[in-house]
Amino acid sequence: MAAITWIGAILTIGILLYIIGFILIKGLPHLKPSLFALEYNSENVSMLPAIITTIIMTIIALIIAVPLGVCAAIYLVEYAKRGNKAVTLIRMTTETLSGIPSIVYGLFGLLFFVTYLGWGYSVLAGAFTMSIMILPLIIRSSEEALRAVPDSFREGSFGLGAGKLRTVAKIVLPTATPGILSGIILAVGRIVGETAALIYTAGTVAQIPVSPMQSARTLAVHMYALSSEGLHTNEAYATAVVLLIVVILINLASTKLAGRFGGKAQG
């Protein structure tokens, strides 16, 4: 039995290391400064426009999803009564939403934002689709962070004559912030890594978008486009290296914040 678990552990870590190593070996030699040129053209498939698009896309999606998600979580934890039907409904909805494959979100974005609202393939349509996709993640991580705030803090605040709003805003929310942030960072990771839903909604134009109504590709889409076109496989690997580094950094940041939160809540 011990041997099986040991093999399992080694295999898991081995596969991860193999993938990272494979991408680094294939990609690093092709990571040239010219890949970070401001302009993309068919001779120099620069990834800088895609990096900028990724940042813009992420910011817009977070601006939409974070306030909504955090407010929903505050309602669920602080205001809703236990056993309330609306709570069960919201919780069921978020759970279902988080299980839906991202391509379904993409299809919805295509039908609703791109076609019905007439936004066309655009950064905005992509960002709205992303915000719907990450909403369940934000709600659930915020909910957990708020629940982890000890009730004794709330009692202490009420005991001093502070109302509900002040207690939530000044005591509960600041205490839960690291946990909420770590959820947001995970959401950023999902946006950065998303392709399918974005190809449907933001399109694949490889230039820096001047307006949110323009089509543009994020880094992951860029990589997909390069490798599927088959002409720039080496550059696709170089893009993968950058993507990998970004995702690892995001996960490290999230873990660090979550750890700090765990230590804090015990105090």
Next chain:
Amino acid sequence: MSYCFEIKGLDLFYGEFQALKNINMNIEEGGITAYIGPSGCGKSTLIKTLNRMNDLIEGCKITGEIKLFGEDIYGNMDVNVLRKRVGMVFQKPNPFPMSVYDNIAFGPRTHGTRSKAQLNQIVEESLQKAAIWDEVKDRLHKSALGLSGGQQQRLCIARALAVNPEVLLLDEPTSALDPISTGKIEELLLTLKEKYSIIIVTHNMQQATRISDNTAFFLLGEVIEYGKTEDLFAMPKDKRTEDYITGRFG
């Protein structure tokens, strides 16, 4: 003799369970009143009724009358004003995860004090009243969670005093503390009773005899005996009180 609290015909239910049965009790202004009794006898429930912390518990129903200096606290009184007038210290020290200064300033800020100078003064005075100023004056802007348990509890007392309450409720404030910290808090309460009416729930009968002026003995949601502390412990009128204080149960 004037009373801070007058309780008449108080019944309290948690759902179907009746936690308090027909409580009638007048609590003297000034001095320390101790609530003693075995676990689950309703003493903590009653203290939480006095600043309406029970409002936060779902399914809690209260009938009867409680007056704070003649005003019905379950009538028109704003619950936040009530809790400002009747401060509370909890069983487990619960400083907020912020600096010592911000912990104390939280209450005054809640009730509209904005001036920096005023806040500084309140913070210093409150910490001095709670006999912890000398220990924390050099670390006012560091996290309160770095203090020891006893210091945290005195900080919580200072925090309650910062909003200038009339009554101070303490729910087993020393049960999580070591004997030395407990001694410090008892000393502190004896100095505070000059200015505030204090009601303390305690598991510790020695504590009740050491610091309280009046004692109420609770059993199964009822007040069995209530009177001067020295009388209650020296000549209990009720057999059950006698059994409890002589350690035959509880």
